[in-house]
Amino acid sequence: MNDEIDRIFHALADATRRDIVRRAITDGHSVTSLAEHYDMSFAAVQKHVQVLERALLVTKERRGREQLVRGRVDTIGRAATLLQAYEQIWAQRALHIDEILAEDTPKEQS
Amino acid sequence: MNDEIDRIFHALADATRRDIVRRAITDGHSVTSLAEHYDMSFAAVQKHVQVLERALLVTKERRGREQLVRGRVDTIGRAATLLQAYEQIWAQRALHIDEILAEDTPKEQS
DNA sequence: GTAATCTACAACCAAACGGTTGTAGGTCAC
DNA sequence: GTGACCTACAACCGTTTGGTTGTAGATTAC
Numbered sequence: 359m360n361d362e363i364d365r366i367f368h369a370l371a372d373a374t375r376r377d378i379v380r381r382a383i384t385d386g387h388s389v390t391s392l393a394e395h396y397d398m399s400f401a402a403v404q405k406h407v408q409v410l411e412r413a414l415l416v417t418k419e420r421r422g423r424e425q426l427v428r429g430r431v432d433t434i435g436r437a438a439t440l441l442q443a444y445e446q447i448w449a450q451r452a453l454h455i456d457e458i459l460a461e462d463t464p465k466e467q468s
Numbered sequence: 469m470n471d472e473i474d475r476i477f478h479a480l481a482d483a484t485r486r487d488i489v490r491r492a493i494t495d496g497h498s499v500t501s502l503a504e505h506y507d508m509s510f511a512a513v514q515k516h517v518q519v520l521e522r523a524l525l526v527t528k529e530r531r532g533r534e535q536l537v538r539g540r541v542d543t544i545g546r547a548a549t550l551l552q553a554y555e556q557i558w559a560q561r562a563l564h565i566d567e568i569l570a571e572d573t574p575k576e577q578s
Numbered sequence: 579g580t581a582a583t584c585t586a587c588a589a590c591c592a593a594a595c596g597g598t599t600g601t602a603g604g605t606c607a608c
Numbered sequence: 609g610t611g612a613c614c615t616a617c618a619a620c621c622g623t624t625t626g627g628t629t630g631t632a633g634a635t636t637a638c
Contacts, residue, residue, distance in 0.1 A: 360483040367481035372596090373470040383554065384561050390614060402597055404615075409595095423605040423614050431558040438551035444493065445548050448541040451494050482626090500584060512627055514586075519625095533584050533635040 362414070366437050369413035374398075375406045382416055383429030392427060472524070476547050479523035484508075485516050492526055493539030502537060 369375055374396055381387055381395075393403040407427055410416040414433045419426045479485055484506055491497055491505075503513040517537055520526040524543045529536045 363486070364481050364483060367477050371474050371477035371481055373474060376473070379554065380557070383558055388614075398596090399598065400615085401599080401617085404617090405596075408616095425615065429558070431555070434551065434554045434558065438548065438555050441544065441548035441551055444489065444544045445541070447490070448493055448539070448544065498584075508626090509628065510585085511587085511629080515626070535585065 363437075363440065365413040366415065366433060369409050369415050370437070372406070372409075374403075375410055378403075378406060378410060378427070379415055379429050379434070382427045383431065383434070386419065386421070386426030386428045388421075388424040388426060390424070473547075473550065475523040476525065476543060479519050479525050480547070482516070482519075484513075485520055488513075488516060488520060488537070489525055489539050489544070492537045493541065493544070496529065496531070496536030496538045498531075498534040498536060500534070 370379075377395070378392055381392065389404055389407055390400065392407070393400045396403055407416065407418070410427075411418060415430055416427055417430055419428060480489075487505070488502055491502065499514055499517055500510065502517070503510045506513055517526065517528070520537075521528060525540055526537055527540055529538060
Protein backbone atom coordinates (compact mmCIF):
# COMPACT_ATOMS: atom_id res chain seq x y z
CA MET A 359 0.00 0.00 0.00
CA ASN A 360 2.91 2.31 0.65
CA ASP A 361 4.09 1.49 -2.85
CA GLU A 362 0.72 2.59 -4.16
CA ILE A 363 1.07 5.96 -2.43
CA ASP A 364 4.64 6.25 -3.66
CA ARG A 365 3.42 5.75 -7.21
CA ILE A 366 0.65 8.31 -6.86
CA PHE A 367 2.88 11.08 -5.55
CA HIS A 368 5.69 10.25 -7.91
CA ALA A 369 3.26 10.40 -10.81
CA LEU A 370 2.07 13.83 -9.71
CA ALA A 371 5.62 15.15 -9.28
CA ASP A 372 5.87 16.18 -12.93
CA ALA A 373 4.18 19.15 -14.56
CA THR A 374 3.52 17.32 -17.83
CA ARG A 375 1.84 14.44 -16.05
CA ARG A 376 -0.26 16.77 -13.91
CA ASP A 377 -1.38 18.52 -17.07
CA ILE A 378 -2.30 15.21 -18.67
CA VAL A 379 -4.42 14.35 -15.65
CA ARG A 380 -6.03 17.78 -15.82
CA ARG A 381 -7.02 17.25 -19.43
CA ALA A 382 -8.04 13.63 -19.02
CA ILE A 383 -10.23 14.12 -15.98
CA THR A 384 -12.92 15.99 -17.86
CA ASP A 385 -12.76 14.07 -21.14
CA GLY A 386 -11.02 11.14 -22.75
CA HIS A 387 -8.13 12.05 -25.05
CA SER A 388 -6.12 9.89 -27.42
CA VAL A 389 -2.43 9.65 -26.67
CA THR A 390 -1.62 11.36 -29.95
CA SER A 391 -3.90 14.31 -29.26
CA LEU A 392 -2.37 14.66 -25.80
CA ALA A 393 1.13 14.56 -27.27
CA GLU A 394 0.38 17.52 -29.53
CA HIS A 395 0.32 19.83 -26.51
CA TYR A 396 3.84 19.10 -25.33
CA ASP A 397 7.26 19.83 -26.69
CA MET A 398 8.48 16.27 -26.65
CA SER A 399 8.19 13.08 -28.66
CA PHE A 400 5.09 10.93 -28.80
CA ALA A 401 6.99 8.13 -27.06
CA ALA A 402 7.85 10.42 -24.15
CA VAL A 403 4.19 11.33 -23.65
CA GLN A 404 3.31 7.67 -23.93
CA LYS A 405 5.71 6.94 -21.09
CA HIS A 406 4.14 9.66 -18.95
CA VAL A 407 0.73 8.12 -19.54
CA GLN A 408 2.15 4.76 -18.53
CA VAL A 409 3.42 6.20 -15.26
CA LEU A 410 -0.02 7.66 -14.58
CA GLU A 411 -1.64 4.36 -15.47
CA ARG A 412 0.55 2.41 -13.05
CA ALA A 413 -0.36 4.93 -10.35
CA LEU A 414 -4.03 4.27 -11.19
CA LEU A 415 -4.50 7.97 -11.84
CA VAL A 416 -5.62 7.25 -15.37
CA THR A 417 -7.16 4.43 -17.37
CA LYS A 418 -6.94 3.65 -21.06
CA GLU A 419 -9.93 2.59 -23.10
CA ARG A 420 -9.77 1.31 -26.66
CA ARG A 421 -11.76 3.39 -29.09
CA GLY A 422 -11.16 2.02 -32.52
CA ARG A 423 -7.51 2.50 -33.31
CA GLU A 424 -7.18 5.16 -30.65
CA GLN A 425 -6.69 4.66 -26.95
CA LEU A 426 -8.68 7.09 -24.85
CA VAL A 427 -6.93 8.28 -21.69
CA ARG A 428 -9.26 9.17 -18.85
CA GLY A 429 -8.57 10.42 -15.32
CA ARG A 430 -9.48 8.18 -12.40
CA VAL A 431 -11.26 10.24 -9.84
CA ASP A 432 -11.21 7.67 -7.07
CA THR A 433 -7.42 7.67 -6.93
CA ILE A 434 -7.18 11.45 -7.01
CA GLY A 435 -9.67 11.58 -4.18
CA ARG A 436 -7.57 9.07 -2.27
CA ALA A 437 -4.50 11.27 -2.56
CA ALA A 438 -6.46 14.33 -1.47
CA THR A 439 -7.75 12.46 1.57
CA LEU A 440 -4.20 11.50 2.48
CA LEU A 441 -3.04 15.08 2.47
CA GLN A 442 -6.06 16.20 4.39
CA ALA A 443 -5.10 13.64 7.03
CA TYR A 444 -1.79 15.44 7.45
CA GLU A 445 -3.62 18.71 7.84
CA GLN A 446 -5.92 17.08 10.36
CA ILE A 447 -2.99 15.99 12.50
CA TRP A 448 -1.72 19.53 12.46
CA ALA A 449 -5.10 20.94 13.41
CA GLN A 450 -5.17 18.69 16.46
CA ARG A 451 -1.70 19.82 17.40
CA ALA A 452 -2.69 23.47 17.14
CA LEU A 453 -5.72 22.75 19.29
CA HIS A 454 -3.53 20.98 21.81
CA ILE A 455 -1.22 23.98 22.03
CA ASP A 456 -4.17 26.25 22.58
CA GLU A 457 -5.31 24.04 25.46
CA ILE A 458 -1.86 24.12 27.03
CA LEU A 459 -1.73 27.88 26.80
CA ALA A 460 -5.21 28.17 28.24
CA GLU A 461 -4.20 26.00 31.19
CA ASP A 462 -0.88 27.66 31.82
CA THR A 463 -1.92 31.25 31.70
CA PRO A 464 -4.05 31.21 34.88
CA LYS A 465 -1.34 29.37 36.80
CA GLU A 466 1.16 32.06 35.98
CA GLN A 467 -1.23 34.65 37.31
CA SER A 468 -1.69 32.89 40.67
CA MET B 469 5.89 27.72 -9.22
CA ASN B 470 5.54 24.46 -11.09
CA ASP B 471 8.96 23.58 -9.75
CA GLU B 472 7.67 24.17 -6.26
CA ILE B 473 4.82 21.74 -6.81
CA ASP B 474 7.20 19.26 -8.39
CA ARG B 475 9.36 19.41 -5.28
CA ILE B 476 6.41 18.96 -2.94
CA PHE B 477 5.05 15.88 -4.66
CA HIS B 478 8.46 14.40 -5.22
CA ALA B 479 9.25 14.87 -1.55
CA LEU B 480 6.06 13.04 -0.59
CA ALA B 481 6.73 10.19 -3.00
CA ASP B 482 8.83 8.30 -0.48
CA ALA B 483 7.56 6.40 2.55
CA THR B 484 10.50 7.37 4.75
CA ARG B 485 10.01 11.06 4.00
CA ARG B 486 6.27 10.87 4.60
CA ASP B 487 7.00 9.27 7.95
CA ILE B 488 9.46 12.02 8.82
CA VAL B 489 6.82 14.62 8.04
CA ARG B 490 4.31 12.68 10.14
CA ARG B 491 6.62 12.74 13.13
CA ALA B 492 7.83 16.29 12.62
CA ILE B 493 4.42 17.84 12.23
CA THR B 494 3.44 17.28 15.86
CA ASP B 495 6.83 17.94 17.45
CA GLY B 496 10.35 18.93 16.59
CA HIS B 497 12.84 16.06 16.35
CA SER B 498 16.60 16.10 16.01
CA VAL B 499 17.97 14.49 12.86
CA THR B 500 19.70 11.84 14.96
CA SER B 501 16.53 10.89 16.83
CA LEU B 502 14.67 10.68 13.52
CA ALA B 503 17.40 8.50 12.05
CA GLU B 504 17.01 5.91 14.84
CA HIS B 505 13.64 4.89 13.43
CA TYR B 506 14.86 3.88 10.01
CA ASP B 507 17.03 1.08 8.74
CA MET B 508 19.52 3.30 6.96
CA SER B 509 22.51 5.48 7.72
CA PHE B 510 22.31 8.85 9.42
CA ALA B 511 23.53 10.50 6.23
CA ALA B 512 20.69 8.95 4.25
CA VAL B 513 18.10 10.33 6.68
CA GLN B 514 19.86 13.66 6.56
CA LYS B 515 19.43 13.68 2.78
CA HIS B 516 15.74 12.91 3.14
CA VAL B 517 15.36 15.83 5.50
CA GLN B 518 17.16 18.01 2.98
CA VAL B 519 14.69 17.00 0.26
CA LEU B 520 11.80 17.87 2.57
CA GLU B 521 13.45 21.15 3.44
CA ARG B 522 13.85 22.15 -0.21
CA ALA B 523 10.19 21.33 -0.74
CA LEU B 524 9.40 23.63 2.20
CA LEU B 525 7.61 20.76 3.91
CA VAL B 526 9.92 21.03 6.88
CA THR B 527 12.11 23.61 8.59
CA LYS B 528 15.19 23.16 10.71
CA GLU B 529 15.75 25.12 13.87
CA ARG B 530 19.00 25.15 15.84
CA ARG B 531 18.60 23.94 19.39
CA GLY B 532 22.03 23.82 20.95
CA ARG B 533 24.05 21.28 19.03
CA GLU B 534 20.91 19.64 17.71
CA GLN B 535 18.84 20.72 14.75
CA LEU B 536 15.12 20.39 15.34
CA VAL B 537 13.11 19.30 12.30
CA ARG B 538 9.55 20.56 12.25
CA GLY B 539 6.76 20.10 9.71
CA ARG B 540 5.49 23.13 7.80
CA VAL B 541 1.77 23.11 7.86
CA ASP B 542 1.27 25.85 5.29
CA THR B 543 2.98 23.83 2.57
CA ILE B 544 1.10 20.66 3.44
CA GLY B 545 -2.12 22.63 3.30
CA ARG B 546 -1.10 23.98 -0.08
CA ALA B 547 -0.62 20.48 -1.45
CA ALA B 548 -3.95 19.36 -0.03
CA THR B 549 -5.67 22.33 -1.67
CA LEU B 550 -4.10 21.42 -4.99
CA LEU B 551 -5.46 17.90 -4.87
CA GLN B 552 -8.84 19.12 -3.77
CA ALA B 553 -8.86 21.31 -6.86
CA TYR B 554 -8.53 18.19 -8.99
CA GLU B 555 -11.39 16.61 -7.11
CA GLN B 556 -13.44 19.75 -7.64
CA ILE B 557 -12.98 19.57 -11.38
CA TRP B 558 -14.13 15.98 -11.26
CA ALA B 559 -17.16 16.80 -9.17
CA GLN B 560 -18.28 19.29 -11.80
CA ARG B 561 -17.85 16.68 -14.46
CA ALA B 562 -19.85 14.12 -12.50
CA LEU B 563 -22.58 16.68 -11.98
CA HIS B 564 -22.62 17.36 -15.69
CA ILE B 565 -23.04 13.66 -16.42
CA ASP B 566 -25.91 13.45 -13.96
CA GLU B 567 -27.61 16.30 -15.74
CA ILE B 568 -27.23 14.60 -19.08
CA LEU B 569 -28.68 11.37 -17.71
CA ALA B 570 -31.54 13.24 -16.09
CA GLU B 571 -32.38 14.85 -19.41
CA ASP B 572 -32.08 11.68 -21.44
CA THR B 573 -34.09 9.32 -19.30
CA PRO B 574 -37.51 10.95 -19.81
CA LYS B 575 -36.95 11.15 -23.54
CA GLU B 576 -36.43 7.40 -23.67
CA GLN B 577 -39.68 6.84 -21.82
CA SER B 578 -41.74 9.01 -24.13
C1' DG C 579 41.31 21.32 27.01
C1' DT C 580 39.52 16.75 25.68
C1' DA C 581 36.24 13.57 24.54
C1' DA C 582 31.74 12.67 23.06
C1' DT C 583 27.83 14.11 20.33
C1' DC C 584 25.31 16.15 16.53
C1' DT C 585 25.48 17.79 12.09
C1' DA C 586 27.22 18.91 7.31
C1' DC C 587 29.06 17.57 3.20
C1' DA C 588 32.02 15.35 -0.30
C1' DA C 589 32.92 11.25 -3.07
C1' DC C 590 31.36 7.25 -4.81
C1' DC C 591 28.02 3.70 -6.84
C1' DA C 592 23.96 1.13 -8.60
C1' DA C 593 19.38 1.93 -10.05
C1' DA C 594 15.68 4.71 -11.73
C1' DC C 595 14.13 8.78 -14.60
C1' DG C 596 13.13 11.31 -18.62
C1' DG C 597 14.11 11.87 -22.83
C1' DT C 598 15.45 10.14 -27.69
C1' DT C 599 15.14 7.08 -32.15
C1' DG C 600 13.78 3.04 -34.42
C1' DT C 601 10.89 -0.92 -35.33
C1' DA C 602 6.62 -3.43 -35.43
C1' DG C 603 1.53 -4.55 -34.72
C1' DG C 604 -3.38 -3.17 -35.24
C1' DT C 605 -7.05 -0.53 -37.26
C1' DC C 606 -9.26 2.43 -40.61
C1' DA C 607 -10.11 4.39 -45.34
C1' DC C 608 -10.51 3.47 -49.96
C1' DG D 609 -4.70 -5.29 -50.09
C1' DT D 610 -2.15 -0.79 -49.59
C1' DG D 611 -1.20 3.24 -47.31
C1' DA D 612 -1.91 6.16 -43.50
C1' DC D 613 -2.56 6.49 -38.71
C1' DC D 614 -2.35 5.25 -33.75
C1' DT D 615 -0.10 2.74 -30.43
C1' DA D 616 3.41 -0.33 -28.13
C1' DC D 617 7.87 -1.28 -26.96
C1' DA D 618 12.89 -2.03 -27.13
C1' DA D 619 17.43 0.01 -26.99
C1' DC D 620 20.14 3.63 -25.84
C1' DC D 621 21.94 7.78 -23.18
C1' DG D 622 22.77 11.57 -19.86
C1' DT D 623 21.11 13.04 -15.33
C1' DT D 624 19.04 12.42 -10.95
C1' DT D 625 17.98 9.53 -6.89
C1' DG D 626 18.88 7.03 -2.89
C1' DG D 627 21.95 4.79 -0.64
C1' DT D 628 26.88 4.12 1.26
C1' DT D 629 31.47 5.55 3.78
C1' DG D 630 34.58 8.93 5.28
C1' DT D 631 36.05 13.42 6.89
C1' DA D 632 35.49 17.73 9.25
C1' DG D 633 33.10 21.59 12.00
C1' DA D 634 30.34 23.00 16.12
C1' DT D 635 28.63 22.37 20.53
C1' DT D 636 28.23 20.24 24.98
C1' DA D 637 29.90 17.78 29.17
C1' DC D 638 33.40 17.07 32.30
